[in-house]
Amino acid sequence: MARHLIKHLRTLALVGQAGSGKTSLVEALLARAGAIPAAGSVERGTTVCDYTPQEKQLQHSLKLAVASFAVNGGEQPTFVHLLDTPGYPDFLGHALPALAAVETAAIVINAQNGIEMMTGRFMQWAAKRGLDRLVVVNKIDAENVDLEGLLGRIQQAFGKECLPLNLPAAKAAKVSDCFFAPAGEADFSSVAEAHQRLVDQVVEVDEQLMASYLEKGEVSPEELHEPLERAMREGHLVPVVFCSAKSGAGVQELLEVIVKLMPNPSEGNPPAYLSVPVDGGAPAEIQALPDPGKHALAHVFKIEIDPYIGRLAVFRVHQGRITPGTQLYLGEGRKPVKAGHLYLLRGKSQTEVAEAVPGDICAIAKVDEIQFDQILHDSPGDAHIRARPLELPVPVFGLAVQPKKRGDEQKVSDVLHKLVAEDPCFRIEHNAQANETVMRGLGEMHLRTTLDKIANQYKVELDTRPPSIPYRETIASRAEGHSRHKKQTGGAGQFGEVFLKVEPLPRGKGFEFVDMVKGGAIPNQFIPAVEKGVRGVLGTGFLAGYPIQDLRVIVYDGKSHPVDSKEVAFVSAGRKAFLDALAKARAIVLEPIVNVSIVAPEHKMGDITGELSGHRGHIRGSDAPRPGTVQIAAQAPLAELEQFPARLKSLTAGHGSYTLEFSHYEPAPPQLQQKLVAAHRPAAHADD
Ligand SMILES: Nc1nc2c(ncn2[C@@H]2O[C@H](COP(=O)(O)OP(=O)(O)O)[C@@H](O)[C@H]2O)c(=O)[nH]1
Numbered sequence: 001m002a003r004h005l006i007k008h009l010r011t012l013a014l015v016g017q018a019g020s021g022k023t024s025l026v027e028a029l030l031a032r033a034g035a036i037p038a039a040g041s042v043e044r045g046t047t048v049c050d051y052t053p054q055e056k057q058l059q060h061s062l063k064l065a066v067a068s069f070a071v072n073g074g075e076q077p078t079f080v081h082l083l084d085t086p087g088y089p090d091f092l093g094h095a096l097p098a099l100a101a102v103e104t105a106a107i108v109i110n111a112q113n114g115i116e117m118m119t120g121r122f123m124q125w126a127a128k129r130g131l132d133r134l135v136v137v138n139k140i141d142a143e144n145v146d147l148e149g150l151l152g153r154i155q156q157a158f159g160k161e162c163l164p165l166n167l168p169a170a171k172a173a174k175v176s177d178c179f180f181a182p183a184g185e186a187d188f189s190s191v192a193e194a195h196q197r198l199v200d201q202v203v204e205v206d207e208q209l210m211a212s213y214l215e216k217g218e219v220s221p222e223e224l225h226e227p228l229e230r231a232m233r234e235g236h237l238v239p240v241v242f243c244s245a246k247s248g249a250g251v252q253e254l255l256e257v258i259v260k261l262m263p264n265p266s267e268g269n270p271p272a273y274l275s276v277p278v279d280g281g282a283p284a285e286i287q288a289l290p291d292p293g294k295h296a297l298a299h300v301f302k303i304e305i306d307p308y309i310g311r312l313a314v315f316r317v318h319q320g321r322i323t324p325g326t327q328l329y330l331g332e333g334r335k336p337v338k339a340g341h342l343y344l345l346r347g348k349s350q351t352e353v354a355e356a357v358p359g360d361i362c363a364i365a366k367v368d369e370i371q372f373d374q375i376l377h378d379s380p381g382d383a384h385i386r387a388r389p390l391e392l393p394v395p396v397f398g399l400a401v402q403p404k405k406r407g408d409e410q411k412v413s414d415v416l417h418k419l420v421a422e423d424p425c426f427r428i429e430h431n432a433q434a435n436e437t438v439m440r441g442l443g444e445m446h447l448r449t450t451l452d453k454i455a456n457q458y459k460v461e462l463d464t465r466p467p468s469i470p471y472r473e474t475i476a477s478r479a480e481g482h483s484r485h486k487k488q489t490g491g492a493g494q495f496g497e498v499f500l501k502v503e504p505l506p507r508g509k510g511f512e513f514v515d516m517v518k519g520g521a522i523p524n525q526f527i528p529a530v531e532k533g534v535r536g537v538l539g540t541g542f543l544a545g546y547p548i549q550d551l552r553v554i555v556y557d558g559k560s561h562p563v564d565s566k567e568v569a570f571v572s573a574g575r576k577a578f579l580d581a582l583a584k585a586r587a588i589v590l591e592p593i594v595n596v597s598i599v600a601p602e603h604k605m606g607d608i609t610g611e612l613s614g615h616r617g618h619i620r621g622s623d624a625p626r627p628g629t630v631q632i633a634a635q636a637p638l639a640e641l642e643q644f645p646a647r648l649k650s651l652t653a654g655h656g657s658y659t660l661e662f663s664h665y666e667p668a669p670p671q672l673q674q675k676l677v678a679a680h681r682p683a684a685h686a687d688d
């Protein structure tokens with residue numbers, strides 16, 4: 001494949017609601033450009049991007065895919081790196097990183113459904129990252145679509161700067177260009193008027209052009225190019241195009257828009273990197289320059305591990321040049337690795353290339369050290385450079401897992417680590433107290449597909465159950481404790497005596513140990529032993545086996561023996577004095593409270609608030625981010641939310657989404673306290 005000058009490169013991520021036709025659109029574009037003989041279909045499992053067995057079976061995308069291809073025509077071919085992303089919120093960990101790799105976010109809208117949940121979210125995320133945005137209205141061929149109404153709603157929701165570059169014509173069998181050669185007819189509105197609006201909007205960013213335009217009454221497309229790039233980069237213009245991946249209407253025009261109007265790597269906003277000072281000060285923003293002559297800087301935005309082929313690291317070059325011979329440093333790492341073969345990707349197929357320049361998206365195979373979100377660079381002096389944070393959602397939806405077959409533990413652990421390497425929103429926690437392994441993801445669908453992948457691809461079966469809730473214990477009042485440890489067994493004895501006080505601290509303050517012993521009643525060298533004894537109790541709890549927090553322990557008196565006082569004696573006395581104090585300090589169990597943020601169709605507001613209130617939740621406010629949509633902020637005990645994802649899904653027919661984040665701990669209600677205490681002491685309970 002011939003290589004290209006930077007100005008002939010384009011990078012686009014197709015993002016938006018699942019089912020809007022992103023994967024099909026990649027097919028249509030590839031076929032139109034002659035990169036594949038014919039467009040495949042999602043239903044038949046023959047697309048370039050949905051290439052995993054699981055995607056073929058489910059008929060929707062689960063991960064990020066790259067399709068690189070050349071568009072011939074013009075003086076020189078244009079080389080396009082298209083990224084296809086999954087649209088379900090559960091797979092955001094595979095969609096959001098695409099935004100770090102491109103100049104343009106193409107937000108695809110399903111003309112049948114109009115503006116959906118993920119449409120608005122991706123519009124915002126892309127704007128926040130300073131990307132050019134292109135709105136692609138797909139499925140214009142479908143029955144009963146109101147394209148004129150939809151364009152109005154797009155402008156109402158996302159602003160008057162959303163202006164059509166083309167309009168549907170001949171009953172949506174084709175589209176009429178409104179920018180380059182505005183002459184045709186349109187199904188609604190007028191091509192001439194749409195052209196006028198575009199020009200008016202673009203000249204606003206350039207005073208000189210504006211003046212000449214006002215004087216002459218016209219402006220050529222060449223004169224418009226520069227200001228148009230600027231308008232898009234500044235969010236002053238968000239072009240809208242219409243198309244159908246199915247009928248092919250508007251696909252050629254979309255290719256043309258990509259080639260002629262979408263920014264090359266030097267026309268988009270420069271990608272922001274952070275420079276972390278060696279002395280640990282606040283990171284400063286620096287910009288990578290799309291200059292192949294500078295140090296190489298590339299960002300790894302995807303890791304894929306194939307059970308047979310191994311690890312593939314996919315990265316975007318932002319600065320400098322990478323060749324198979326380049327010695328690449330991985331983030332802060334001091335030991336460089338050789339890039340080895342460089343590949344261009346088209347779905348699962350790989351083509352070797354000789355170099356990658358700014359704007360290129362390439363992959364390196366079989367370098368196990370490379371990790372997601374890492375910076376690849378060719379100069380040890382750049383070890384302080386970091387990628388700007390991706391701001392991915394934090395996974396809190398959890399399932400405790402265990403191998404079905406005994407003896408599979410190691411295999412399971414290996415597989416889980418591979419999945420963690422591939423998916424930034426998938427985590428594994430080990431809860432030592434409950435002796436359980438918990439996998440966390442963004443939702444029920446995320447974990448279910450991950451379990452299916454484990455079963456089908458890695459041939460390991462897991463049993464699952466809800467994870468235990470991370471309860472904590474604390475005290476509700478001050479108390480005193482005392483213990484005298486004395487042992488006289490034959491030879492040398494053991495002696496230590498401790499007096500201490502406990503007092504509650506405000507929530508979230510953790511633990512404090514204070515030494516107020518006067519006159520050496522406990523010799524200085526034994527104070528750490530007392531603290532060790534006290535801390536030994538913190539981890540295992542007093543009431544129900546949960547870690548103790550938010551209290552201060554003050555050791556204020558004691559006694560020692562010149563011969564028999566030893567460390568073990570004070571460890572034991574400290575421990576028992578603390579337990580003695582806890583028994584009088586009204587120990588209580590704390591439960592985690594989480595912030596729940598829900599976005600759902602407006603008319604479901606009552607059902608959702610009812611569901612939350614029924615589970616000890618408090619509604620803290622609501623908002624209407626877009627017409628027809630409500631955002632609810634609430635707080636609820638984590639323990640009550642086990643069924644919430646499933647309930648929300650059924651209440652909103654899948655159109656609701658939520659995020660959870662830890663807020664604080666609160667005393668659990670008395671009934672729950674009793675239940676937890678009883679569960680911890682089943683034997684004692686049975687004796688009652
Ligand atoms: N009528 C119509 N259907 C389409 C069009 N594009 C895609 N589809 C169908 O919409 C469904 C979802 O398409 P897909 O490409 O998987 O959407 P994605 O989730 O955004 O990748 C599939 O059944 C496609 O065949 C289109 O332009 N018109």
Ligand SMILES: [Mg+2]
Nearest residue numbers: 022023060061
């Ligand atoms: Mg898809």
